Amino acid sequence: MASDRTKALKGAVRTPRRGSEAPTIADVARAAACSPMTVSRVINGEDSVREETRELVLEAINKLNYTPNRAARSLAGGAQVRIGLLFDNPSASYLAEFLMGALEEAGRRDVHLEVQSCDSTDEAKPMMRKMFESGISGFILPPPLCDDQSVLDLVAELDTVAIAVGPGKADGTHGSVTIDDFQAAYDMTRHIIGLGHKRIGFIIGNPEQVASGRRLGGFCQAMQDAGLDVPDELLVQGRFNYRSGMAAAERLLALDPRPTAIFASNDDMAAATVAVAHRQHLDVPNDISVCGFDDTDLARSIWPELTTIRQPIRAMTAWAVAAIVRALRSKRSAELPKIERAVMPYDLIRRESDAAPALSAPTAKSGLQT
Amino acid sequence: MASDRTKALKGAVRTPRRGSEAPTIADVARAAACSPMTVSRVINGEDSVREETRELVLEAINKLNYTPNRAARSLAGGAQVRIGLLFDNPSASYLAEFLMGALEEAGRRDVHLEVQSCDSTDEAKPMMRKMFESGISGFILPPPLCDDQSVLDLVAELDTVAIAVGPGKADGTHGSVTIDDFQAAYDMTRHIIGLGHKRIGFIIGNPEQVASGRRLGGFCQAMQDAGLDVPDELLVQGRFNYRSGMAAAERLLALDPRPTAIFASNDDMAAATVAVAHRQHLDVPNDISVCGFDDTDLARSIWPELTTIRQPIRAMTAWAVAAIVRALRSKRSAELPKIERAVMPYDLIRRESDAAPALSAPTAKSGLQT
DNA sequence: CCATCATATGGTAGCGCTAACACAAAGCGT
DNA sequence: ACGCTTTGTGTTAGCGCTACCATATGATGG
Numbered sequence: 001m002a003s004d005r006t007k008a009l010k011g012a013v014r015t016p017r018r019g020s021e022a023p024t025i026a027d028v029a030r031a032a033a034c035s036p037m038t039v040s041r042v043i044n045g046e047d048s049v050r051e052e053t054r055e056l057v058l059e060a061i062n063k064l065n066y067t068p069n070r071a072a073r074s075l076a077g078g079a080q081v082r083i084g085l086l087f088d089n090p091s092a093s094y095l096a097e098f099l100m101g102a103l104e105e106a107g108r109r110d111v112h113l114e115v116q117s118c119d120s121t122d123e124a125k126p127m128m129r130k131m132f133e134s135g136i137s138g139f140i141l142p143p144p145l146c147d148d149q150s151v152l153d154l155v156a157e158l159d160t161v162a163i164a165v166g167p168g169k170a171d172g173t174h175g176s177v178t179i180d181d182f183q184a185a186y187d188m189t190r191h192i193i194g195l196g197h198k199r200i201g202f203i204i205g206n207p208e209q210v211a212s213g214r215r216l217g218g219f220c221q222a223m224q225d226a227g228l229d230v231p232d233e234l235l236v237q238g239r240f241n242y243r244s245g246m247a248a249a250e251r252l253l254a255l256d257p258r259p260t261a262i263f264a265s266n267d268d269m270a271a272a273t274v275a276v277a278h279r280q281h282l283d284v285p286n287d288i289s290v291c292g293f294d295d296t297d298l299a300r301s302i303w304p305e306l307t308t309i310r311q312p313i314r315a316m317t318a319w320a321v322a323a324i325v326r327a328l329r330s331k332r333s334a335e336l337p338k339i340e341r342a343v344m345p346y347d348l349i350r351r352e353s354d355a356a357p358a359l360s361a362p363t364a365k366s367g368l369q370t
Numbered sequence: 371m372a373s374d375r376t377k378a379l380k381g382a383v384r385t386p387r388r389g390s391e392a393p394t395i396a397d398v399a400r401a402a403a404c405s406p407m408t409v410s411r412v413i414n415g416e417d418s419v420r421e422e423t424r425e426l427v428l429e430a431i432n433k434l435n436y437t438p439n440r441a442a443r444s445l446a447g448g449a450q451v452r453i454g455l456l457f458d459n460p461s462a463s464y465l466a467e468f469l470m471g472a473l474e475e476a477g478r479r480d481v482h483l484e485v486q487s488c489d490s491t492d493e494a495k496p497m498m499r500k501m502f503e504s505g506i507s508g509f510i511l512p513p514p515l516c517d518d519q520s521v522l523d524l525v526a527e528l529d530t531v532a533i534a535v536g537p538g539k540a541d542g543t544h545g546s547v548t549i550d551d552f553q554a555a556y557d558m559t560r561h562i563i564g565l566g567h568k569r570i571g572f573i574i575g576n577p578e579q580v581a582s583g584r585r586l587g588g589f590c591q592a593m594q595d596a597g598l599d600v601p602d603e604l605l606v607q608g609r610f611n612y613r614s615g616m617a618a619a620e621r622l623l624a625l626d627p628r629p630t631a632i633f634a635s636n637d638d639m640a641a642a643t644v645a646v647a648h649r650q651h652l653d654v655p656n657d658i659s660v661c662g663f664d665d666t667d668l669a670r671s672i673w674p675e676l677t678t679i680r681q682p683i684r685a686m687t688a689w690a691v692a693a694i695v696r697a698l699r700s701k702r703s704a705e706l707p708k709i710e711r712a713v714m715p716y717d718l719i720r721r722e723s724d725a726a727p728a729l730s731a732p733t734a735k736s737g738l739q740t
Numbered sequence: 741c742c743a744t745c746a747t748a749t750g751g752t753a754g755c756g757c758t759a760a761c762a763c764a765a766a767g768c769g770t
Numbered sequence: 771a772c773g774c775t776t777t778g779t780g781t782t783a784g785c786g787c788t789a790c791c792a793t794a795t796g797a798t799g800g
Contacts, residue, residue: 022505024755024756024757025756025757025758026756026757034779034780035779035780035781036756036757036758036780037757037758037779037780037781038778038779038780040757040758041758041778041779043757044758048777048778048779049778049779050777050778050779053778053779067504067505068756068757069445069450069755069756069757070441070450070482071440071441071442071443071444071445071450071755071756071757072441072445072755072756072757072758072785073441073756073757073758074441074757074785075439075441075442075445075755075756075757075758075785075786075787076756076757076758076759076784076785077757077758077759077785080439080440080441091667091671092462092463092465092466092467092666092667092668093462093463093466093667095462095466095470096462096463096465096466096469097462099466099469099470099473100465100469100485100487103469103473103483103485104485107482107483107484107485112440112477113473113477114477115470115473115474115477117470134437135392135437241671242671242672242673243671243673246673268671275645275648275672278645278648278649279648279649279651281649281651296462297461297462297463298462301461301611301612301613301638302612302645303612303613303616394785394786394787395786395787395788396786396787404749404750405749405750405751406750406786406787406788407749407750407751407788408748408749408750410787410788411748411749411788413787414788418747418748418749419748419749420747420748420749423748423749438786438787439785439786439787441785441786441787442755442785442786442787442788443786443787443788444755444787445755445756445757445785445786445787445788446754446755446786446787446788446789447755447787447788447789741800742799742800743798743799743800744797744798744799744800745796745797745798745799746795746796746797746798747794747795747796747797748793748794748795748796749792749793749794749795750791750792750793750794751790751791751792751793752789752790752791752792753788753789753790753791754787754788754789754790755786755787755788755789756785757784757785758783758784758785759782759783759784759785760781760782760783760784761780761781761782761783762779762780762781762782763778763779763780763781764777764778764779764780765776765777765778765779766775766776766777766778767774767775767776767777768773768774768775768776769772769773769774769775770771770772770773770774
C-alpha cells in the first residue's frame with residue numbers, strides 16, 4: 001500500500017513553490033484576458049500593442065498592484081547587466097550624491113551595481129581588468145578616473161562600455177555626462193563681477209582633471225569680457241581638497257591689494273578659504289566674498305553657507321546608468337554600440353558668502369605689511 | 371515544399387538563447403562528474419556532501435571560473451529579498467560610508483537595496499508603509515530614524531524585519547548594530563585627561579538621538595573617575611551639525627577660565643569648533659585641543675586633522691544587511707524571526723588636533739573680556 | 741534478516757519572465 | 771484574385787538555478 005501511494009505520488013502534482021503570493025504576469029494576463037506575452041510587451045513599452053489592449057492590461061496591472069519580478073526578468077532577458085563603479089578618493093559628499101543617483105536608476109532598470117573604491121588611478125586599472133573579467137559589462141567613471149588617459153585607453157582596449165561623469169575625451173570610445181564647466185564658471189564670474197568686484201582671486205582645481213581647465217577658462221573669459229585684468233598672482237593652483245584650498249587662500253589673502261572676492265573651483269577649497277579668512281579676522285562676505293563650485297553638502301554645512309554652482313550629480317549618474325544599459329542593448333543587437341554624450345543644466349545657487357565689495361577700496365586698508 | 375520546411379522546422383531545435391558563454395552550474399557538474407544539484411549544494415555550503423565530492427566540485431568551479439547567476443538564484447530560491455534604506459538628512463560623509471557598506475554586502479548576498487531619502491521622521495513613516503506594501507521585506511534604519519519611537523512602533527506594527535544602526539530599543543522588535551558609545555566617549559575623555567587637561571568642554575549631540583546621551587555619559591563618567599569636576603557651563607548642547615557646533619564652541623571659548631580642550635560629540639561639531647577657535651586666533655592644538663567622534667571624511671579634510679573615534683560604519687551596515695537576510699530566512703522557515711544585536715569595535719584615531727595643554731595656565735591669559 | 745534510519749546523490753519540475761518564432765487578420769499593389 | 775507585407779497576438783521553449791522528492795548505500799536495531 002505504501003508503495004502504491006508512492007507510485008501514485010510520482011505522477012501527481014508536486015507541491016508548488018511560489019515564493020510569495022505576489023501577482024505574476026500570468027495573473028495579469030488572465031485579468032486582462034490576453035496572453036502573458038502581451039502583458040510583457042506592455043510592460044516593456046513595445047509599440048506593437050493596440051492602444052485598447054494596452055489600456056486593458058494597464059488597468060489589470062493597476063488593479064492587481066503588479067510589479068514584475070526583477071530576477072525573472074533579467075534571467076529571461078539574457079545577460080544580467082552589471083555595472084562597475086570605481087572611486088578614486090572622492091569627497092564623501094560627492095560620493096553620496098553619486099551613489100544615490102546610480103542606485104535609484106539601477107533599481108529602476110534592474111541593474112546590478114558593483115561598487116569599488118581604490119586609492120589611485122594606478123590601482124584602478126587592474127581592478128577594472130578584474131571586474132571586466134568577472135563579467136562586468138560596463139563602467140561608470142567619475143573624476144578623476146575619467147580624466148586619466150591610461151584609464152580611457154584601458155576602456156578602449158577592453159572594448160567595454162563606459163560613461164565618464166565629467167568631460168570625457170571625444171574619441172568615441174566612451175560616452176559622457178557633464179555640465180558645461182566653462183559656462184558655469186563664466187556665469188559665476190559674471191555674477192561676482194556684477195556685485196561690483198574687480199579684483200577677483202581664482203583657485204584652480206586639480207590640474208589632472210579636465211574640468212579644472214574648463215572652469216579656469218570660464219573665469220578668464222568672463223574677466224576678459226568685462227575688461228578686467230587677471231594678473232598671474234590672482235590665479236593660484238589648488239588640488240580640489242581642503243588643504244590645498246587653505247594654502248591657496250593664504251597666498252591670495254596676502255596679496256596687496258587684497259582681492260575682494262575669491263572664486264574657488266570647488267566647495268572644499270571655498271570652505272578652506274572661508275576658514276582662512278576667518279582666521280585673519282576677515283568677515284565673509286563683507287570683507288571678502290567667497291564662491292564655490294559643486295554645491296556639495298559642505299556648502300550648506302559651513303557658515304556662511306556658500307554661494308556655489310549646483311551640479312545635478314544625481315541626475316547625471318542616473319543618466320549614466322541608463323546610457324550604459326542602452327549601449328549594452330544596442331551592442332547585443334549587433335548595432336554598433338552608440339556612444340552617448342549629455343550636457344546637463346546647472347544652477348547658480350546664491351547663498352550668504354558673497355556680497356558687494358566694501359565701499360572703501362581694500363587698497364586703502366592694506367599698507368605695507370612685510 | 372515551403373510548407374514542408376516549415377513543418378520540419380516546427381519540430382526542430384530552436385535557436386538557443388544563452389545570454390553569454392559564461393559557465394553554468396551544468397558545466398561545472400559535467401566537469402566534476404556529478405549532478406548540478408550536488409554543485410548547488412556545494413555552493414550553498416550545505417553539509418550533506420562528502421568532503422571528497424566537495425573538493426572535486428570546488429576544483430571544477432575554479433577551473434571554469436564559474437560564478438553563480440544571481441538572477442537565477444533568487445528566482446529559483448523563492449522570494450527576492452529587497453531591503454529598504456531610509457535616510458533622514460544624514461551628513462554626506464556618513465551616508466557615503468553607510469551606502470558603501472550596504473552595497474558591498476548586498477552585492478555579495480544578492481539582495482536588492484532600495485534607497486530613499488526623506489526630510490523628516492514624519493515623512494519617513496508613510497514612506498516606510500509604502501515601501502512595505504510594495505514588497506520590501508526589511509529595513510535598515512540609520513539614526514536618527516532608529517531613535518524615534520514612532521518609527522520603531524511602525525516596525526512593530528508592520529511586523530517587518532528591521533535593524534537599527536545605532537543603539538536601538540531592546541524590546542525585541544528589531545535588531546541593532548552599534549558601537550559602545552559610552553565606552554568610546556569614556557576612552558576619548560581619558561585620553562584627553564591623560565594629555566594633562568583638566569578643564570574640558572563637551573559639546574552634546576542631538577538630544578533626539580540615543581547615542582548623544584551615551585557619549586555624554588561616557589564623558590561624565592571618565593571625568594568623575596579622574597576626580598575632575600564637570601560644571602554645567604562646560605556641557606553645551608549641540609545638534610550634530612556644523613552650525614550648532616559653532617554656537618556651542620563660541621559659548622565654550624568665551625568661558626573664563628577657558629577650557630583647554632573641547633570634546634565634540636561628532637566631527638562636524640569638532641570641525642566647527644576648530645573654525646571658531648581659529649577665528650579667535652587660537653592655535654589648535656596648542657591653545658586648545660579639539661576632539662571629534664565618528665571619523666567621517668571631514669575629520670581628515672580639515673586642518674589640523676581631527677583626533678576622533680572611528681566607527682566601522684561600513685562593517686556595521688554590511689552586518690545589518692546580512693542580519694536582515696538571516697532574519698528573513700528564519701522567518702520564512704517558520705522559526706520565530708531571531709532578533710540579532712551586535713556591538714562593533716571602535717578605534718581612537720590620534721591625529722593632530724590634540725596636545726598637552728599649554729604650560730601657562732590659560733586662566734592667566736584670559737582676563738575680563740566683556 | 742528485514743524494518744528503520746541517516747547520509748549522500750540524483751531527477752524533475754518549476755521560479756516568472758521574455759526571445760524567437762507562428763499565425764491570423766488586415767492592407768496593398770498588380 | 772493572388773501573393774506580399776504589415777500588424778497584433780499567441781505559443782513554445784527556455785534563462786540558470788534550487789525546492790522537493792526519490793533513491794542508492796551503508797549503518798543500526800530489534
